[in-house]
Amino acid sequence: MEGDSVTLHTDFTDIQSRDHILWMFGPQETRIAELYKQSIDMFDSNKIFGDQRLLLDTQTGSLTIRNITITHIGLYKLQIRSDRGNSDKRFSVTVYAPLPVPVIIRDSSQCPSSSSSSSSSLNCSLLCSVLNVTDVSLSWYKENSLLSSISVSDLNISLSLPLEVEYQDNNTYRCVLNNTITNQTQHLNINDLCQMCSDSVEYSHLKAVMLSLVSALVGVAAVALLYRS
Incomplete structure (x- = not known):
C-alpha cells in the first residue's frame, strides 16, 4: 500500500x-x-x-x-x-493506493408509492459505486454468500454494481471493494434506503391550495346565505 x-x-x-x-x-x-x-x-x-x-x-x-x-x-x-x-x-x-469506501444509493425513479396495494411484492433497486479505482473487484454479498461481482484492471476507472432486494427484507447485505491485499466494506441498511415514497411536495402543495380554496368558497357561501336571510 x-x-x-x-x-x-x-x-x-x-x-x-x-x-x-x-x-x-x-x-x-x-x-x-x-x-x-x-x-x-x-x-x-x-x-x-x-x-x-x-x-x-x-x-x-x-x-x-x-x-x-x-x-x-x-x-x-x-x-x-x-x-x-x-x-x-x-x-x-506493485503499489496500491488506499481504497475508497463504496457508496450505496437507491434508484428513486423506481420508488413505489406508500399507497400502492402491491408494494409488499415490489423490489428496492440499489446501486453500489466507487470512483477512480484500479485493479479491484466490487461485489455484493447476502450474508456470507456472493451474489454478484465485477472486476477491472484499468487505471482510475469508476465502477457500479446494481442490486434488487424486497422491501422489509431482513437479510444482511454488504458491498465490498477489494484488491489483492486489502478491502473496504459498506453495509446496507434496508430500513434507511428502502422506504416507500410519500406524496411529492408539489402534490402536497396542490392539495393544500385546493383545501384553502374550498374553505374560502364555503365561507363566502355562508356569508351570502346570512346576508339573504
Missing part, C-alpha cells in the same frame, strides 16, 4: 568486505544504490525516490523503500559480485 515500507532482500546474512552489491530500477536499469567495501553510494538522477527514501543495509545488502508511492511501481534488479560467486535477482513491485 502507498505509505508502507518495502524491503527487497538479498538473502545474505553477512556481506563480506569484497562483496559488490548493486541495485537498479526500471527498464533502463538505472543505478539507485551500491554497496562496495562497506561503502554506500545512493543514486537518484531522475529524482524518482527523493532524499532519505532509500535505505541500504550494510550487513545484508537488502534495500528498503520507505513511504512507497505508485511512482515506485516497476522492476528492481539486484546484482551481486563476490568471491563466493555472482548472481542476479529481480523483484517486481
